[in-house]
Amino acid sequence: MARLLNALLPRPFLESLGQVVLRRAGSGHKEAESLTKLEPTLTKAEWQKKLTPEQFYVTREKGTEPPFSGIYLNNEESGMYHCVCCDNALFSSEKKFCSGTGWPSFSEAHGTSGSDESHTGILRRLDTSLGSTRTEVVCKQCEAHLGHVFPDGPGPHGQRFCINSVALKFKPNKR
Incomplete structure (x- = not known):
């Protein structure tokens, strides 16, 4: 099918x-x-074995890490941010910026071409869980919850991808 x-x-x-x-x-x-999805679906028990309790809470149960607590908030190294669950490339350090919100922020997903996100590692989903409408960002490959995207970022598209550090794995560029 x-x-x-x-x-x-x-x-x-x-x-x-x-x-x-x-x-x-x-x-x-x-x-x-x-x-x-490109990866097989794991059971809840398999995800719990693979991830730390905090990673599981954020990525599989749609949680949020506390603001200003993430290891990548102030990371200024050059490299790529990958999904902690499946290693899918998600965001480039070139698009990372300081938003002052307490979470790592990116102006676009890796693979974006203009406003076309079809070659990125993310999907957008409607989120009404807190009684208001937001746009959730999930990994295209394993559907891990990463964070949310808001329309108050820098140009040219004005987006702020507000992403949990615990949902990411950073890989520095080779020198």
Whole structure:
């Protein structure tokens, strides 16, 4: 079914359906699989084994680390920020800026071309969990919660990707 949809529908359309889930029978149980994920879905117990309690809380339970507590808040090294869950490249240090909000902030995701995010490692999702409308940012590959994006960032697109340090793994550029 996923192959048929991939053949019939353009990739950007499929990527915009990040919350669509296919069900398929396998090994006597049903396994959920997102159209955009490249990694197999892990169980809650497997994620808890793989991640620290704080990483699990933020990435798998949509938590937030306390402001001004993250290890990458003041990181000024040149390199790439990857998903702590699946190692997917997400944000470049070239687009990192100090927002004063208490979390690492980026003006765009790695792979953005103009306003096209189809080649990035992130997806945007509507979040109404606090009674207001926000835009959640998740990893395209494993659907880890990373943070939120707000329309009050620097130019040219005016975006502020407010991302939890605990959801990231930094890899410095090789010298």
